[in-house]
Amino acid sequence: MELLSSAWMAVEVVVAVGLGLAVWNPALLAFGGDSVVELASAFIVFGHLKGDAGGSTESGRRTAAATTLLLFALVPVIGLGTAYSYLLGVRPGDSLLGIAVAAGAALIMPYLWLEKRKIGKETACLPLSVDAVESAACFLMAMALLAGLLAEYFFGLWWADYAATAVILALVAKEALASYHELSADSMAGGGLLAGADHGAA
Numbered sequence: 001m002e003l004l005s006s007a008w009m010a011v012e013v014v015v016a017v018g019l020g021l022a023v024w025n026p027a028l029l030a031f032g033g034d035s036v037v038e039l040a041s042a043f044i045v046f047g048h049l050k051g052d053a054g055g056s057t058e059s060g061r062r063t064a065a066a067t068t069l070l071l072f073a074l075v076p077v078i079g080l081g082t083a084y085s086y087l088l089g090v091r092p093g094d095s096l097l098g099i100a101v102a103a104g105a106a107l108i109m110p111y112l113w114l115e116k117r118k119i120g121k122e123t124a125c126l127p128l129s130v131d132a133v134e135s136a137a138c139f140l141m142a143m144a145l146l147a148g149l150l151a152e153y154f155f156g157l158w159w160a161d162y163a164a165t166a167v168i169l170a171l172v173a174k175e176a177l178a179s180y181h182e183l184s185a186d187s188m189a190g191g192g193l194l195a196g197a198d199h200g201a202a
Helices: 002-023 028-053 057-087 096-123 126-155 158-187
Strands: none
Touching: 002 028, 002 096, 002 126, 028 057, 028 096, 028 126, 028 158, 057 126, 057 158, 096 126, 126 158
């Protein structure tokens, strides 16, 4: 599951970040930034599952904490860049390929989210449960990105991109808080969520 997730995240990173920089589209950059975090998260989780199949509490908490910190760091980085562009009056460019990637993510993410959540519960693996939260948020971000890109492409509403970016950043912040709450709940439970994690998600 993590291998499939990593493959799709790699596509999102290359296309969203590449196009976002090429046409200067903050929404694509914000979406791509979240994809970078999710790709890193997938590799971290995969390494945890392969290297610590017994479900070490400390290792699992470090893995979940790393992905959560990455999400918190993403918000100010993208937010400040977007605000700067808006104040300068920069009009974002549109992209058919960006629309295609957003549509693809909207179709794929629900499957990845449900599978990761199911396997995370079955194996009691906290890092995978946090990763599932990220996939759920990515679906909502994809929908916001798709709406903004369509409005911009078909109706010329350049400001829709900034609106989509604001929604995406709000979702990233919510995603980070949800991951933090997963981590806090596990700590309060004494690490019980991590007992028995295995290779099922790989």
